[in-house]
Every structure is written in structure tokens, then in C-alpha cells.
Amino acid sequence: MADEVLRSTMPDSLAGWLALLEARHGQRIELGLARVAAVRERMAVDCDxxxxxxxxTNGKGSCCAMLESILLAAGYRVGCYTSPHLLRYNERVRVDGKDASDRSLVDGFAAVEAARGDTPLTYFEHGTLAAWHVFASERxxxxxxxxxxxxxxxAVNVFDSDCALVTSVAxxxxxxxxxxxxxxxxxxxxxxxxxxxAVCGDPQPPASLVEQAxxxxxxxxxxxRDFGFGGDRQQWGYWRYAQPPAQGSLVKRGGLAYPALRGANQLLNASAVITALECLRARIPVSMQHIRQGLMLVDVPGRFQVLAGRPSIVLDVAHNxxxxxxxxxxxxxxxxYSETWAVLGMLADKDVAGVVGLMAGRVDHWLLADLPGPRGLGAExxxxxxxxxxxxxxxRCFGSPADAFAAAQKEVGEGDRIVVFGSFLTVADVLAAIKAARH
Structure with missing residues (x-):
């Protein structure tokens, strides 16, 4: 009876759940595993x-996307949990390359709520456990x-991993x-x-990371040291030693096409991803053909995403x-490009001067936007x-990234480019405006 009463008071839509969790927890961040672990144990759901x-620090989304794309190409069923999202919460939880349905997420949120009792959870913690419920159901x-x-x-560290990948430390x-x-x-x-x-894609990791391993x-x-890459304009190659640190025979994989994701840093990410898969090959074998196919098909919105057409539009969530x-x-x-128009919005707790200083030499016009919420930085x-x-x-200052982007579109020349960056919120607002204009 108590369970029926509890469920009768729960939202029955994804929008309802998200509104409830946002109102209950806002943007609060509370690090720690004890509460999440306790609720996970009471949920009593798992998958093998x-x-x-x-x-x-950077590159997590790209590495997750590459892993997902390669494993799907190899025929595996894949669950993927990432954050934050750009347009829809469903983007955070994917199964077999597709965003989770509203119903599966609602069921997950309800299962977490039923198990948590009086244990407080943050928005992210509740969502992480709900994602695990989806995966446990989908197997x-x-x-x-x-x-x-x-x-x-x-919160994700409450689940033991078979392989951990750290992309960079900054x-x-x-x-x-x-x-x-x-x-x-x-x-x-x-x-x-x-x-x-434990795979580290940072060529110069801090001593603390090495010591912790x-x-x-x-x-x-x-x-x-233990793996790496090299190449020319047409193709690239991967290499690794049989075991770390730099021991045993040298394994080489050549003739690889460049990843579909743009940017020179993507080979750092791709070589780390291949190393993780090589380490797991006894349990989830993946051929080089599947690696090639996965890298050619991978796509991550908002990571040096260059939209088709002129003027050129570049979307990047770079925020540090x-x-x-x-x-x-x-x-x-x-x-x-004749001129570069920057649409920039950032959170107040970021190194704003550091970001702007590194981009200053590439920008001709600054169109600055307010960001919402308690962490949002005002354009002024x-x-x-x-x-x-x-x-x-x-x-110039604007009330939103979408307003700043609209202003840039009115003045930009065909041989110019617009670069939208500074936060997931900035890119999301502009993407939503672009999508709305196309429909």
C-alpha cells in the first residue's frame, strides 16, 4: 500500500520529473558516494x-562517442551515459545508439525515488541511478x-569499471x-x-595520477609512453607495447582513416579509445575494420562541430x-576567413580571462550573451x-546566446565565420534557435 501511495504522487512524465528534480535540488553539487551507494543497494538492480x-577534463564526450560508435559497428549492444545534454535530457542516456525513451527514463526516476527513502540525492545523482536502471532493464x-x-x-564511480579512461588533466x-x-x-x-x-590519454599526466594507479x-x-599515434595528411597509425610501462613487443595498426570528429586533438582521444578496447579484447573483441568504421561514423554535436554552408558556423562547448x-x-x-564573429556566453565560476585570452587572436567581433541561472555570467x-x-x-552585449547569434547572422559576410563557444548552455541555445529556424 505504501508503495502504491508513493507512486501515485510521482510525476508521470519526463518533463514533470525534471521539473521536480530541478525544483528540489537546483544546481547544487554535492560530491560523495555514500548516499548514492546506499540508494543503489536498495534499488537492487544490476547488469553484467x-x-x-x-x-x-576535456575530451570525455568525444571518447564516449568513439567507444560507442566502434562497439556498435562491432555488433554489440551498448548503453551510454553522458552529460550534460544540449537539447533534450534523453540525449544523456542512449541504448544501441538511440536516445532513451521518455517512458524508460520515467520508470528509472520512479525506481530511484521509491528506493531513496529520506536519502537526499542531487539532480545528477538521481539521473545517474535512473540511467543505470534503464541499462539494467535493457541488458x-x-x-x-x-x-x-x-x-x-x-556518482558514476559507485559502479565498478572493467576499464577506466582518463582523457586529460587540466x-x-x-x-x-x-x-x-x-x-x-x-x-x-x-x-x-x-x-x-587504466588508460591515460594525457601524455604528461600529473605524478598524483601515476601514484594513485x-x-x-x-x-x-x-x-x-605505452601507446601512441603518428600519421600524415591522408591516414594515421596506432601503436602500443604489449604491456605497460613500455614493455614487450610493439604492436602497430596502420592505414587508419582520420576520425569523423574534427580537430587535431582527436587522434589523442582515438588512440586512448583503441587502447581501452585492446585491453578488453578478451571480453569484447573488436576488429580493426570495426574500429575504422566506428571512427568514420562517429558524431558528437557541439565538439568543434562545423555546420554545412556559408558563412561557416562552428559550435564548440569549450569552457576552460x-x-x-x-x-x-x-x-x-x-x-x-575574412572575419571571425564570436558568440560567447560563460558561467561565472570558469576561468573567463584564460578562455578569452587564448581565443582573442582568432576573434574580430565579440557578441557576448547573458547565461541563465545562479552560475550564469552576465554579458556586461x-x-x-x-x-x-x-x-x-x-x-556587444545581448540577453541570450540566440540573440547574439541572430545579430551575427545579420552582419556576417559570406567569407566570414561565426564561432559559438564558452558553455554547453551557449551552444544549446544557439542550436535550438537554428533548429527552430529550419522548421
Whole structure:
């Protein structure tokens, strides 16, 4: 009877659940595993899938997408949990390459609510457990889990992984993870497990990450030391040693087409992904043909996404200095454009000056946008930073990224480009406006 009463008070739509969780928890971040672990145990749902956990500062979404695409090409059933989303919450939970249905997510949220009792959960924690409920129902062969923030205390770390992948370690979320790269590296390495492969796509990992791998007994593979890549304009090749650190025979895989994802940094991500799959080949064997096919078909909206047509429109969720530096390099490799129009909106807790400083040399016009919510930075405050870093005189403020983008469209020349960046919120608002204009 109590369960029936509880369920009768729950929302019966995804929109209802999201509104409830947002009202209950807002944007609050609470790191820690005890509450999530307790609710997971009471839910009593599990699946025997191979679990790959992906953490790191930048590149997580790309690596998750590559893993998913390759494994789908190989014929496996794949569950994938990522965050945040751009247009629909359903994007966060995918099964066999398709966004989860509203009904499966509603059932997941309800199962978590029924199990949590008086245990408080954040929006992200509730969503993580709901995603696991979806996967337990669908029974995929492989589950890919993207860390939301950090690693050691992130909700996804309540699930033991068979292989952990850390893409990069850079300065971000310092209020939660520490203000040094060593402190952040230690938090990222918290997803490593004893006796399991741990792949690091950062060629210069902090000592704390290496020490943590040794402390837990993980088998650590480091980019440039134990595996890597090389290539020319037409194709690239992958190599690895038989075992880390840099021991045994050398294995080489050549003749690979470049990933469909744009940007020079994608080979760092792709080689780390291949290493993770090589480490798991006894359980989920994948051929090089499947790797080639998966890399050629992979797609991730908002990661150096260049829309077709003229003027050129580039969408990138880059929101920290490392990502902004990569974006600036990628823009420099695109060829000649008469002028670059930047549509920028950022959160107040980011290194705004660091991001703007790295992009300043690529931008001719700054169209700055307010972002909503308690963490959103106002356009006027953003303009102060831009004027202090950039020598460009065209700095304008708008009420939303969509408004800033509309202004750019009115003035941009055919040989120009518009670059939308600074936050998932910024890219999402512009994508929604583009989608609305097309329908």
C-alpha cells in the first residue's frame, strides 16, 4: 500500500520529473558516494555488462562517442551515459545508439525515488541511478559511463569499471577538485580499479595520477609512453607495447582513416579509445575494420562541430583554457576567413580571462550573451573581461546566446565565420534557435 501511495504522487512524465528534480535540488553539487551507494543497494538492480568509465577534463564526450560508435559497428549492444545534454535530457542516456525513451527514463526516476527513502540525492545523482536502471532493464553488452565532475567522488564511480579512461588533466572545477593539477589528477584517478586497465590519454599526466594507479594496483597505460599515434595528411597509425610501462613487443595498426570528429586533438582521444578496447579484447573483441568504421561514423554535436554552408558556423562547448587553446588551434587550421564573429556566453565560476585570452587572436567581433541561472555570467561582466584582454573594439552585449547569434547572422559576410563557444548552455541555445529556424 505504501508503495502504491508513493507512486501515485510521482510525476508521470519526463518533463514533470525534471521539473521536480530541478525544483528540489537546483544546481547544487554535492560530491560523495555514500548516499548514492546506499540508494543503489536498495534499488537492487544490476547488469553484467562490461563497464568502461571515462573521466578527464576535456575530451570525455568525444571518447564516449568513439567507444560507442566502434562497439556498435562491432555488433554489440551498448548503453551510454553522458552529460550534460544540449537539447533534450534523453540525449544523456542512449541504448544501441538511440536516445532513451521518455517512458524508460520515467520508470528509472520512479525506481530511484521509491528506493531513496529520506536519502537526499542531487539532480545528477538521481539521473545517474535512473540511467543505470534503464541499462539494467535493457541488458546491453557494454555500458559506457562518463564522469560528471572529478572522478573519485562522482556518482558514476559507485559502479565498478572493467576499464577506466582518463582523457586529460587540466585546471577546471577548482572549487571542488583543488587548485593544482596534482590535486585534480588525484581526483580523476579515483576511477581506477585494482587489477583493471587504466588508460591515460594525457601524455604528461600529473605524478598524483601515476601514484594513485600504483597504489590501487591498476594497470596504467600512458599516451606517448605505452601507446601512441603518428600519421600524415591522408591516414594515421596506432601503436602500443604489449604491456605497460613500455614493455614487450610493439604492436602497430596502420592505414587508419582520420576520425569523423574534427580537430587535431582527436587522434589523442582515438588512440586512448583503441587502447581501452585492446585491453578488453578478451571480453569484447573488436576488429580493426570495426574500429575504422566506428571512427568514420562517429558524431558528437557541439565538439568543434562545423555546420554545412556559408558563412561557416562552428559550435564548440569549450569552457576552460585547455579546451579554448585547442579550439583556437583548430580554428587556425580551418583556412582563411575574412572575419571571425564570436558568440560567447560563460558561467561565472570558469576561468573567463584564460578562455578569452587564448581565443582573442582568432576573434574580430565579440557578441557576448547573458547565461541563465545562479552560475550564469552576465554579458556586461563578460564584456569587462573581454575589453581587458582583447584589443578589438566591437564588443556587444545581448540577453541570450540566440540573440547574439541572430545579430551575427545579420552582419556576417559570406567569407566570414561565426564561432559559438564558452558553455554547453551557449551552444544549446544557439542550436535550438537554428533548429527552430529550419522548421
Amino acid at each position: 555488462a562490461v563497464v568502461i568509465t571515462v573521466g578527464g 546491453p553488452d557494454v555500458v559506457i559511463l562518463e564522469v560528471g565532475l572529478g572522478g573519485r567522488l562522482d 585546471m577546471d572545477h577548482m572549487d571542488y577538485l583543488g587548485d593544482t593539477r596534482e590535486a585534480i589528477g588525484r581526483e580523476k584517478a579515483g576511477i581506477f580499479r585494482s587489477g583493471c586497465p 600504483a597504489a590501487v594496483g591498476a594497470q596504467l597505460w600512458i599516451s606517448g 583554457p585547455q579546451a579554448a587553446g585547442v579550439l583556437a588551434d583548430n580554428l587556425g587550421n580551418m583556412g582563411f 561582466a563578460l564584456a569587462e573581461v573581454v575589453r581587458g584582454v582583447s584589443d578589438k573594439r566591437d564588443v
